[in-house]
Structure formats: C-alpha cells, structure tokens
Amino acid sequence: MTTGANRILDDLAKLMTDAAGAAQGVRREAETVFRAQAERLFNSMDLVKREEFEAVREMAVKARDENDALARRIEALEARLAAKD
Template identity: 45%
Template sequence: MQTRNPLLDEFAKLTTGAMGLAQAAGEEAKAAWRAQADRFVAEMDLVRRDEFDVLKDEIAVVRAEIAALKAAASAPAKAGAGSSTDAASPPDSAG
C-alpha cells in the first residue's frame, strides 16, 4: 500500500513550479537576446542577401559591357595600323 506524504507532494509542486519559471525565464531571455541582435543588425545597416545577389548580377553585366566596349575600341586601332600608307616615314633630311 502506498501512502501519500504531504511534504513530498508540496516539494514536487514547488519543483514543478520552479522548472516552469526557469523555462519561462529562459524563453524571455532568448526573446530579449533576439531583439537586441535585431536592433544591432538594423544599426549596422547591413545588406540583405537578395539585394547583394541582384547587385552582383548587375556588376557582372556592366563588366561585360565594359569589356565589349574596350574590344570594340581597340579593334579599329589594330585594323588601321596595318593598312596605313605612311607607317614607315622617311628619315628626316635635317638630321
């Protein structure tokens, strides 16, 4: 036969209450930490990943355009250098 000890029952209730309080305090601390971290990130003015990826793609397009413009600008200079009639100028008679 099992007997109920009121002292042990009260101790069990107290322990259960303390564990609930500790768990609630832990969740509250976690929420406060998350809020502080969010505030810190907002103050740092960081860029989100999707914005970074869009900017990275735009820079790649601009670099390709610059390379194409450089290639187009250097192509006439190379083509014109071989067909020039005065490529080899005669020596100066003065000196």
C-alpha cells in the first residue's frame, strides 16, 4: 500500500513540476509577445531615443553659450562706438 501511495505522490510531484515548467514557458512567450507589441507601438509613435535627445540638447546648450558670447561682444563693440562719438 505504501508503494501505491508513493507512486501517486511521485506522479503528482512530476505533474506539478511539468505544470510549473509549462507555466514558465507561457510566461516567457507572453513577455516576448508583449515586448514585440510595445516595440511596434513605440516605433509607430515616432519617439526619439535618449541618446539622440541628449546630443541635440548638448548642441542647444553650446549654441546658447555661443549666442551669449556674441551678444556680449556686440555690446562691447557698441559701447566702444558710442565712446568714440
């Protein structure tokens, strides 16, 4: 009788192990499908990548600094011209 009970428990344990493996497979498949759908959605939204955004941001900061420097030069030149008159 104990052999029969052990066999039932062994079969039940094997069934549970197989079910857990199947659940992990389904989980991986669902994650893959979700990632593909999310990637397709983001690509259709025409979003910029972080690296591209940072590069353009750095260019804008540099342009602003150069603009400020040129404005200071113009003010200095105008002051010199006003002093000569």
